[in-house]
Amino acid sequence: MGKFWQRISTPRLIAQFGWLVFANALLFGVPSFGTIAWTRNIYFPDATTKFLQNAPTYSIVYKLQDTLEGGFITYYMDLVIPLLIFVVLILLLGRFWCAWLCPLGLPQDLLTRLRRWLGWKRVELPPKWSVALHQMKYLGLFLVIFYTLSLGFPGLGLPGFRTSLAIPYEQLDPNRAMYVYPQIALGLLPPNTIVPILSLLTFGFFLMTCFPIRRFWCHICPAGAMMAPFNKYASIHLKKDNSKCTHCGICARVCPMEIRKVWTEREKENVTVSECVHCYRCVEECPEDGCLGVSVMGKVVLESKSPNSELTNTKEGVAT
Amino acid sequence: MKIFGRRKSEPEAVDNAGSVAVERRYVPVKVKERMTGRRDKVVREAKEKIRVETEKIRAIPNNPESLDHFLEIGDYFGKRSEEIIGFKNKGGKVVGTFCEFVPKEIIHAAGAIPIQLSCGFSEAIQPANDLLSDAGLCPLMRSSLGTMMTGSSTYYEASDMMVNPTPCDAKLKMGEIIQDLVPVVTMNVPRIKDSFSARKQWIQEVWNLKERVEELVGKKISKKALRESIETYQAAQNAWRKFWDVRKRGNVIWGRQALLVSWLTYIDDIKRWTKNINKLNAELETRVKEKNFVCGDDTPRVMLAGSPIIWPNWKILNLIEESGAYIACDELCSGMRVLWDHTVVDEWTQKGMMDAIADKYFLPCTCPCFSPNLERETNMLRRIKEYKIDGVVFHVLKGCHLNSMDAAKTSVFLKKNDIPMLKIESEYDEGDREQLRIRIEAFLEIIQTRKEDLPF
Ligand code: SF4
Ligand code: SF4
Ligand code: SF4
Ligand code: SF4
Ligand code: SF4
Numbered sequence: 001m002g003k004f005w006q007r008i009s010t011p012r013l014i015a016q017f018g019w020l021v022f023a024n025a026l027l028f029g030v031p032s033f034g035t036i037a038w039t040r041n042i043y044f045p046d047a048t049t050k051f052l053q054n055a056p057t058y059s060i061v062y063k064l065q066d067t068l069e070g071g072f073i074t075y076y077m078d079l080v081i082p083l084l085i086f087v088v089l090i091l092l093l094g095r096f097w098c099a100w101l102c103p104l105g106l107p108q109d110l111l112t113r114l115r116r117w118l119g120w121k122r123v124e125l126p127p128k129w130s131v132a133l134h135q136m137k138y139l140g141l142f143l144v145i146f147y148t149l150s151l152g153f154p155g156l157g158l159p160g161f162r163t164s165l166a167i168p169y170e171q172l173d174p175n176r177a178m179y180v181y182p183q184i185a186l187g188l189l190p191p192n193t194i195v196p197i198l199s200l201l202t203f204g205f206f207l208m209t210c211f212p213i214r215r216f217w218c219h220i221c222p223a224g225a226m227m228a229p230f231n232k233y234a235s236i237h238l239k240k241d242n243s244k245c246t247h248c249g250i251c252a253r254v255c256p257m258e259i260r261k262v263w264t265e266r267e268k269e270n271v272t273v274s275e276c277v278h279c280y281r282c283v284e285e286c287p288e289d290g291c292l293g294v295s296v297m298g299k300v301v302l303e304s305k306s307p308n309s310e311l312t313n314t315k316e317g318v319a320t
Numbered sequence: 321m322k323i324f325g326r327r328k329s330e331p332e333a334v335d336n337a338g339s340v341a342v343e344r345r346y347v348p349v350k351v352k353e354r355m356t357g358r359r360d361k362v363v364r365e366a367k368e369k370i371r372v373e374t375e376k377i378r379a380i381p382n383n384p385e386s387l388d389h390f391l392e393i394g395d396y397f398g399k400r401s402e403e404i405i406g407f408k409n410k411g412g413k414v415v416g417t418f419c420e421f422v423p424k425e426i427i428h429a430a431g432a433i434p435i436q437l438s439c440g441f442s443e444a445i446q447p448a449n450d451l452l453s454d455a456g457l458c459p460l461m462r463s464s465l466g467t468m469m470t471g472s473s474t475y476y477e478a479s480d481m482m483v484n485p486t487p488c489d490a491k492l493k494m495g496e497i498i499q500d501l502v503p504v505v506t507m508n509v510p511r512i513k514d515s516f517s518a519r520k521q522w523i524q525e526v527w528n529l530k531e532r533v534e535e536l537v538g539k540k541i542s543k544k545a546l547r548e549s550i551e552t553y554q555a556a557q558n559a560w561r562k563f564w565d566v567r568k569r570g571n572v573i574w575g576r577q578a579l580l581v582s583w584l585t586y587i588d589d590i591k592r593w594t595k596n597i598n599k600l601n602a603e604l605e606t607r608v609k610e611k612n613f614v615c616g617d618d619t620p621r622v623m624l625a626g627s628p629i630i631w632p633n634w635k636i637l638n639l640i641e642e643s644g645a646y647i648a649c650d651e652l653c654s655g656m657r658v659l660w661d662h663t664v665v666d667e668w669t670q671k672g673m674m675d676a677i678a679d680k681y682f683l684p685c686t687c688p689c690f691s692p693n694l695e696r697e698t699n700m701l702r703r704i705k706e707y708k709i710d711g712v713v714f715h716v717l718k719g720c721h722l723n724s725m726d727a728a729k730t731s732v733f734l735k736k737n738d739i740p741m742l743k744i745e746s747e748y749d750e751g752d753r754e755q756l757r758i759r760i761e762a763f764l765e766i767i768q769t770r771k772e773d774l775p776f
Binding site for chain 2 (some may be wrong): 129306
């Protein structure tokens with residue numbers, strides 16, 4: 001709680017915008033940056049930014065499907081370094097990417113903000129549904145990997161698809177429809193860049209679902225699925241002091257990913273689950289002092305505060 | 321899935337549980353007249369009791385000045401009564417409530433006055449006994465019922481409607497009786513709360529209450545009014561937490577004074593209450609700075625748990641504190657818990673606000689009516705640590721099975737944590753006073769010895 005400058009959501013929004021504008025679109029989007037070799041080798045976990053021709057923040061999902069032309073050995077060898085970078089990043093940050101940097105997370109948050117501003121109520125996903133959706137994203141990821149592998153193995157006789165349908169996920173990605181037009185307008189992409197029809201459709205779907213439902217896309221995002229299994233073991237995680245929890249359910253109600261675990265946990269200290277996108281709404285709204293917190297390498301950097309705590313100076317005049 | 325279906329009252333099917341008294345089963349039509357003859361006696365006794373207890377609190381040396389307001393409101397037959405009568409004469413509606421469960425935000429938002437009816441008049445028990453012919457039932461319920469039947473409290477008389485949650489059998493069946501006398505909204509409290517359906521049902525009950533309150537006042541509760549009401553209560557909740565922060569920092573106010581302040585959240589106008597507790601907080605804060613404490617650190621620190629203690633029935637509190645202990649904190653629904661939990665709204669839509677209100681009264685509630693009620697355990701252990709409690713007094717009103725059984729469970733986990741506990745059972749009248757005193761004094765001696773024996 002507290003005023004907007006005391007809320008963690010504010011720096012988060014700024015970071016999201018900053019990353020989108022400066023890192024993705026302006027800085028690295030400028031051709032001269034794109035030619036620096038090492039920046040080309042940073043692979044981020046998201047399913048985005050293929051639209052930025054020069055951007056280094058290049059998706060590992062695309063990478064999986066990208067250079068099939070190169071033949072079996074080069075192709076899989078090319079994947080080693082990006083995957084390593086990816087795993088190291090995940091183990092450091094978990095899905096921190098999702099709520100703070102992902103260019104597909106920001107529009108979802110903005111849609112939610114818009115709906116709130118209009119005063120429309122949200123559509124609630126019944127717990128069973130959100131669990132089912134969470135499972136579905138693994139199916140999406142499986143399909144991506146399966147497709148890639150089967151094209152990659154020369155023996156399977158599917159080389160025809162390498163040219164006709166090289167990167168199917170690119171066709172589906174709502175990012176294409178969302179960002180290519182602004183990019184063209186900014187002169188970052190040539191005006192004849194094609195936006196796949198499918199992408200327009202998924203973008204429509206994206207708008208329709210993410211407006212009434214908080215972070216709907218993240219429920220089914222295959223890039224999220226890649227990061228999810230590592231989330232719990234990341235050096236940055238949510239921690240809970242179970243002795244202070246009143247089980248008020250507020251953390252579950254404010255969670256855009258409909259995570260109930262933070263609320264229902266009674267024993268463990270680490271309450272990060274694979275779906276958590278590290279938005280820290282729960283930490284922001286939990287009304288008990290020091291009950292929820294964010295710990296980075298074992299150090300607590302953010303803690304929940306009682307709503308009255310800005311009125312009180314607890315250090316002063318301690319008795320006993 | 322309705323994506324754009326909005327602007328509809330929510331949820332579609334509001335049931336009308338408890339809206340009609342099917343038939344007059346318990347109370348003969350004439351009961352009110354028959355009982356009114358006994359009104360004078362009840363009122364006389366109650367007034368006397370309030371006077372005595374108020375005097376006792378005033379007589380405590382070093383009374384905080386800002387407590388005066390609360391003592392004034394504590395007089396059920398004084399200022400607040402007049403205000404309520406005045407409000408009613410101007411066409412306002414009064415909604416009586418029982419228990420901690422009733423979302424007062426909603427009543428407040430409708431422009432009606434919520435007022436707590438659970439009753440502490442000991443003399444009113446007899447009339448209820450005559451009706452029920454069972455003296456083994458919960459005295460809180462019997463006292464409320466007796467007061468209602470004899471018409472001896474302005475608050476009862478003024479209530480246009482009563483809201484009766486049904487956490488326990490006593491309240492459930494009492495609701496059935498009072499339905500014969502006044503419209504009652506029954507709220508079904510799901511007693512196993514950790515399922516999705518239970519939460520949904522409770523939210524539905526809260527919507528139902530909203531609908532009934534709207535019917536009563538004859539207009540819809542607007543989004544703006546609801547928001548303002550929630551914010552009013554949030555301010556009160558903040559002030560209340562601050563009060564407990566100050567209590568944590570020094571022994572600046574006795575438990576019997578603190579519990580009066582907490583009980584009056586149910587009675588006083590909430591804005592005025594907030595203003596006054598802020599004043600009290602400021603005064604206590606200076607006391608902490610001046611180290612102007614009401615008792616030393618060597619005083620045994622007791623936590624009071626169990627059945628609610630309702631003004632002016634201050635017997636247990638007086639016994640404990642007059643025997644030389646300090647009630648450092650409590651976990652009563654008439655005490656610390658009244659405003660502790662926060663109404664945190666995620667989205668300020670009608671639905672978002674209603675969800676927040678419903679959750680606030682339901683999920684963190686430690687009422688013994690819930691099972692398995694781990695929340696109570698966590699809460700007690702947390703308070704014991706925070707307020708450096710030496711021993712727990714578990715108070716059970718005779719006939720309150722829920723608390724009595726929770727006491728057994730509590731003693732087990734307290735033993736595990738090496739905290740002594742005393743379970744006492746009491747009635748409203750003074751008959752058991754001496755016997756209780758002996759037990760409490762013996763218990764305090766035990767904790768005193770333990771305290772001195774500690775190695776540091
Ligand atoms: S889960 Fe959401 S935030 Fe994370 S990568 Fe996918 S779209 Fe972006
Ligand atoms: S918001 Fe905080 S106190 Fe409430 S259930 Fe979640 S962790 Fe517990
Ligand atoms: S659990 Fe907390 S940090 Fe994770 S997604 Fe939910 S609200 Fe955000
Ligand atoms: S203990 Fe529970 S049922 Fe009993 S009065 Fe308190 S809130 Fe109501
Ligand atoms: S004291 Fe116990 S029996 Fe009496 S109304 Fe409250 S919960 Fe019910």
